[in-house]
Amino acid sequence: MSEARTPVRTAGKGAARQTVTISFAGFNRAWAAWLGDRLERRGLRVVYLRWDAPPDQSLVSLLGDLTLAEGRVLILVSEWYFQLGPRTHEEWNAALREVVAPDPARFAAVSVTTAPVPAATAVLAPVDLTNMGADEAERRLIDRLDIPLDTPVTADTARPAPRFPASMPDVWGGVPRRNTRFTGREPLLNDAYHLLQGSETGAGVLTLHGMSGVGKTQLAAEYVYRFGSEYDVVWWVNAEKRVTYRRGLAELAPKLGLQTGQEYGERLRAVRDSLRRGDPYARWLLVLDGADEPDQIWDLVPTGPGHVLITSRNPEWGEHNSKLLEVRVYDRDESVAFIRRRAPRLNEAEADQLAEALEDLPLLLDQTAGWLNDSDLSVEQYIGLLDGGIDQDVVKVSADFPLAFQTAWSILLNKLRDTVPESVDLLRLCTFFAPGFIPVRLLKEMSHDDLPEQLAGLLDDPLLWNKAINQLRQYSVVRLESHETAMDEAASSGESVYLHRMVHQIVHKDMPEADRREFIEVVRRALAEADPGRPTDTRNWDAYAEIVPHLKYADVLQSTDRRVQMLVLNCLRYMWFAGEYSAGVKLGARALRSWRRLLGESHPRVWEVTYHYANLLRSAGRFEETEAIDRAAMERLRAERGERDLDHLRMAGGLGADLWNLGRYPEALEVYEWLYPTYRDLFGEQDSRTLNALNNLGFSLRLLGRYEEARDIDLRTLEARRLLLKGRHPWTLFSEVSYAVDLRLLGKYAEAESVQAKNVREYRIVMGPDHQDTLRAQHNLALCQLRGGDRSGAAKLLTGVLEGYERKLGDTHMLTLAAAVSQSCFAREHGDIDQAREASESVIARYEMLLPENHPFTIGARSNHALILRSVGEREHAHVLAEEALAGMTGAVGERHPYTLGCAINASALRNLVGEPESAAELTRTTIARATETLGRTHPLTLSARIAHAADLRALRGRQEAEKVEQEALSDLAATLGAQHVHTISARARNRPYWDFEPQAS
Structure with missing residues (x-):
């Protein structure tokens, strides 16, 4: 007896199109997309209905709901469709008989699986689409739906057709062969698929992590074979070391059709840029296999519209913007199923016994089951051999797992x-x-x-x-x-060789x-x-990057050889300069413990490693720990050697930097006001140590708001470093940024941008585009451009800087947070206010976690947040927050500090907004006096206070005085910044000025 069919007719001209509703498991989205595309090109309307089966709802009611769908229901049959819930085959058989059997013409089905499915699926009469090409699969589809074979197929040039799910991507490389004995792992595969497919653009990174031998690589390979058809590019890269990962990724360049030279660094950059842009392929999958050292490669993981799948033993990938999915040992039913496929002679009970003895570790299951299948030994005898530790050949190595037993x-x-x-x-x-x-x-x-x-x-x-x-x-x-x-x-x-772990x-x-x-x-x-001996020279960084991973395995920290110990110190110094802070902290802590035990507490190299460790710890944001280390070292060195001892002076310099980050600016200034003349007396003006102390003195003055003094010192340092170290030395370039920052903070925007633009070009050449010092230079350039009115240029730079810092340093580094503050302020004025608010709240939370209570940076971030609240209409909340920021900043840095003056400008605006014009006018009047005394009459901050005061006077109906104050301020603005400067134009339009807090991060 043949099944009654209801044909699906295509719509003629002027007729309503017929509809097909495709019901599919999320796992088979690629198949659903391809089937729908084939039908739409034949004039049908397609509705996609992702099948879900909540356990608390009956299958009968869920299938009954399908009958409410428009048109004929096409069910995509796979084992995944029936596993959701989960449901037993008996439950499915009962539901199919009750719902589908009475009206089979309402349903149709195609099958994309060879796995067992419920017997009652036969009522759907699924047509098999496995093991065939796209043309035959399409012919079977239209035949199953009784679509006339002569229906014209339209070509939709506006969108690319989905690839046939069983076909290969355009670019495919490095993928290991498929393990035909792959067993289980269905929940993991499903989770991996949905985590990647559900990720936002640029965030599609997933790490499969777990212990050795659990089958991470096998799982990744199975993922590739199951879902590879959804991608245009599938590229598998060995990522156990930075150098092999870089080379493997660079080899993708010719496959993508990129025109590059032979130098693999150039090809690597081209590949990363191509993947980021999604050009020529937006649907790409990159697999990083064996990436056990995220510190080595996380900064090179591509971003963009595609996906990155990582296998690693190291869950620290979660700290580098990757989702995590732990791969554990097999569930027992998976172990039993795998063993019985590998060793058919074993029954279920024996397989369970072996799995228990080997604790379900896939690697050992593969080897032992393979050996047992060819052996006459019983499982009990074999387990006895293992328990007794007998050393003999009792494994059988398969091609699917590496040698390891x-x-x-x-x-x-x-x-x-x-x-x-x-x-x-x-x-x-x-x-x-x-x-x-x-x-x-x-x-x-x-x-x-x-x-x-x-x-x-x-x-x-x-x-x-x-x-x-x-x-x-x-x-x-x-x-x-x-x-x-x-x-x-x-x-x-x-x-050079490769040895498996x-x-x-x-x-x-x-x-x-x-x-x-x-x-x-x-x-x-x-x-x-192999130590190049100059860790400050960027040309040697590749050599140090190659050496560092081997230090642990050579147990160099137990060596008493001076050359080996100097290698460790140079590697720590390299890691600090290169921004490898997390790994450097770990090495520094181990070195300090080991050398204290090996050499004694007061050995010169113990003080040396203490200094480098403190630098790394400070750069990692652990300021209170660093201060304790530096103070303890200083006290001991001063007692043992005197205060002019070089190690004591170095530790004092570190303490000053700790005090910067803890917001204790006057104390830091005292340190450097003593250190600089001490170094000058010992070594003279033209010594790098003297110049380092002078540089730090300048930064201390800038933190205190003494911008003119800071500029003069930074210019002296810059000129001296150019003579001593040459123009492209990293420290010279650093001084040039400091000088440009001073110029900008003094309101000399055009001059600052000119200096900074040149400096950025030099940094990109010397340090590369991704180094944190290059990003610092670009951040200042963005702020210069913003002050000069180039909003589009500033927006592009700010976005790139923040993304670069997050990749390089993480989202709690002081430089990252400074960039996040700038990005939030920009978004408030020129972008998405909701995005600005979210970013601002995040910055405040991170500052509160990282810094001591009442730190100027936290207070300043709250002042910025008050402006966001004002912009979204939360005036009272904004007013309270602005007043708290003003009081807090006054207590933290004093009433005449530019930070406090800026908070006062914001607080006055909020006072005016909530109906307190007298109080607002009094505050701006006081602010003008203090700003004039601190910064001068024509400094941009003073001018902002004068424009704000005019607004307050107008609110008090003091029109004549307001006009006088405003005209004088406008005249000074035009003379200082130019008549067509954005600030001048804004003030002329009577837009009340606000102040954006900018943290000066070291």
Whole structure:
């Protein structure tokens, strides 16, 4: 008996279009989009209905609701459709029989799965669309819906057609082969899909994290194969080290059709820019496999309309704008299912027993089940072998999981030792580098004097070296790697290798103690000899970035070799200059603990590492901890060596910076007013240490609002650094920004912008576009442009600066917060007021968390927030907040500080707004007097107070006096800034001026 069908007719000219409602599980969105597109191009109207099955509603009622949908209902059959809820197959069978069977013509179905589905699905008569091409799938679809085959197909050139879900993306690379034994993980795959698909543009980053062996890579690969058809680009990159990640991402450039040179840094920048813009492809998926060190690569993770999927053992990716999804060991039913697919001879009870013994770890399940399937041993006997620790070949390695089980490696190492014993020595040497990319060329480049006898021959004999490398390669212990594409020839000669972390762990563990002591010293020497020796030189930063990951594995902190200790100090200094604060803090803390124990509390290198650690800690925003460290060190050094001791002076300089960040500006000034002449007396004017102290003195004066004095000192420092260090030295460039900031704060906007624009160009060349000092320079340029009236230029720069700081330093760094303050103020005046309010609230919350109570930055941010509240009509709340800010700032920095004067201008405006014109006028009158005394009559802040006072006088009906005050202020504005300056024009239009608090972050 054949099923009665209701054909779906396409609409003729002037007729209403027929409708098809597609009901689909969210997992199959790609299929739904493709089916709908095929139908729409044949003139049908398509309604998409995502199927959901809340557990508290019956399937009968849910399916009944489908009958209310417009037109015929096309159900997209997959295992996912029936798993939502979850529901048993029996429940589904009952519901399908009750709802669909009486009226089968109301429904149609296509199937996109080969997995078991409820038996009663047969009532839907689903047509199978698996294992075929797009044309045949479309033919079957229109046949199932009885659409005439001669229906014309229209081409909609306005939108691209969705790709056939079973087809490959345009660009595909690096993806491992699909594991045909992949089992379970359905909830994880579903969660991953919805987390990525539901993310906003630029925020589509998801990290699959968990312990080694849980199958993160396998899960990512399965995700790619299931959902790859939704992307135009799928690119898989090894991300275990920064250098390999950079190279792997750069290799995407030619695949995207980007025209670049051969230098891989240029290609990398082009790829990141292409992905960010979504040009030529907006639908892209980048997989970062093995990214266990987020500190190494987070700043290079692309943003844009596509998605990034990361596999990592490190959940700290959550601190770098990534969503997290933990991959745990298998659920027991998944373990049992996997074992029975890997070892069909085992029954369910035996599989459960084995899973229990191996704690459901997928890696071990794969190896042990494969071995057991080919063995006569019972599960009980096998578990006994494991419990007894018997060292024999009791695993079977599959292509789907890497070698990792101890007994297998014992056998393999024995084979290597019997054939080419030097290969084992080389392998053991490699385990004192970090796993992953290992620059074994450093071993060849180091001095070979006084090497252990067993290593001297290996490192001195190129033939023996290549033989050892090739032996390891033959057994798949290592694979050859290179820094760049241009180094392929070097890689082929075995100058760099890649060693998997699991292999690394086992080989490192299985090593005689005598070898361990000798080999670790060799690697320490190799790293020390690779030290470029100048961490302040940006040209050496790539070398330091390569060295740093290996310090931990070479256990350099236990070395008493002075060269190794100097390497550690140089790496800490590099990490501070390069902005790698989080990783630097961790290394500095470990070094301080180790060296105090190894060298004694008062050893010179202990004071040296204390200084570097404090710098990193301060830059990471932990100011109170840093102050305690600096004070304790100062007191001890002063007692032991006297106050003119160099280490004491250095720690005092650090204390001054702590006081800046804690808002204790007068105390900081006292420190630098003593430090600068002390350094000058010891070393003279033209010494970098003297100039550093002079620079800090200038910043202290700026924080106190003494802008003219700060400008004079910053100009002296800049000119001296140009003579001593040259124009493009990082410290010279830093002084140039400081000078430009002073000019801007003095109201010399055009001069400031001229200096700053040149400085930004220099910074981009010397430090690169993403360095925090480059971003600081660009931030000041944006503010210069804003004061000069270039709103579009300022908007673009401010957005880029904030995004750059968030990527580089995180969202609680002082520089990030300063940029967020500027962005919020800009949005209040020229953008989205709701966005400004949200950003402002976030800034205040972060300042409150980071800084002590009543810090000027927190108070200033609240003053800014009062202006936002005014703009959205919350006048009373704004008034209260503005008055609190004025009182708080007066207490924090004094009544004549520019911060306080600015708060007063804002508070006066709110007083006028809530009906207190007398009080407002009195406040602006007082503010004018104090601003004139502090900043001068024609400073922009003083002029703002004068314009505001005129407004207050008008509110009091003192028209004649108001006109006089206003005209004098307008005349001074025109003379100072120009008749056509935006501030002058605004004042002439009688727009009341407000003051934006700007935190001066160090």
